[in-house]
């Protein structure tokens with residue numbers, strides 16, 4: 158649906174991928190209308206289409222909010238910043254946000270310099286992480302250095318402390334790759350590290366998770382975070398993950414949960430209106446809301462489920478220091494030996 162004529166270049170070590178993400182008739186395709194918002198369109202160099210605020214009204218309140226700011230460290234953490242971040246997150250898909258906002262957030266990090274929190278991924282220290290969230294931004298969430306969120310830092314700590322991930326070269330399939338992980342994972346695993354996605358410009362391999370284009374018993378590890386709420390058939394996707402895992406291999410399978418968490422996962426592919434989806438599933442591109450039966454769904458795909466509470470091992474001080482959620486459960490699916 159979305160036109161993507163990408164090209165790549167580097168600024169200050171950042172891989173920038175620029176694509177034509179919108180089309181003259183984008184109003185007919187909500188996906189393109191959303192993809193076309195904000196920073197991505199603003200730096201689109203080969204577009205002959207003029208920037209038109211009639212279609213992109215969201216920056217105006219955000220820019221007005223910024224206009225009221227005096228550029229002091231204190232002011233930058235106040236409400237206008239939360240509003241701006243909230244608007245960016247709400248209207249710019251995270252995969253594009255990751256591509257285009259890195260430099261801006263890195264600059265913002267100057268105002269957050271300090272020693273009260275540490276990102277275990279990029280090793281930077283700040284007085285706090287940035288707020289992040291679509292409607293009510295969570296405090297102490299987004300790392301300005303690498304754009305990691307609470308869940309990424311938790312996964313990193315888990316990989317580091319509870320697995321062999323950083324001890325040896327492994328074959329790793331990273332589905333819908335998160336920008337903050339890509340460089341360090343590639344440095345660790347070299348060519349064994351494969352990124353894949355159906356549309357993300359960050360990924361090396363274009364693939365449909367329902368038909369993973371690799372043979373069976375191929376990967377030691379599969380990382381598949383916040384993907385299964387988007388796909389048509391999550392059980393089929395997890396069966397595919399099981400198929401490509403080596404015996405004894407494992408997958409991290411994080412999904413979002415929205416309060417109140419239902420007892421049984423609710424899904425309905427016939428709901429396609431973005432507003433309806435946001436109301437029912439929590440986000441306009443979700444097709445199911447996972448319930449307390451998620452472990453059983455993993456098991457029904459043939460994987461042993463480990464719903465582990467590693468996050469609760471950390472003290473309150475360490476939880477704040479690393480900016481993680483102590484109640485977050487890590488879902489790991491293992492293939493039998």
Ligand SMILES: [Zn+2]
Pocket residue numbers: 276277278279280281300301302303304305
């Ligand atoms: Zn970081």
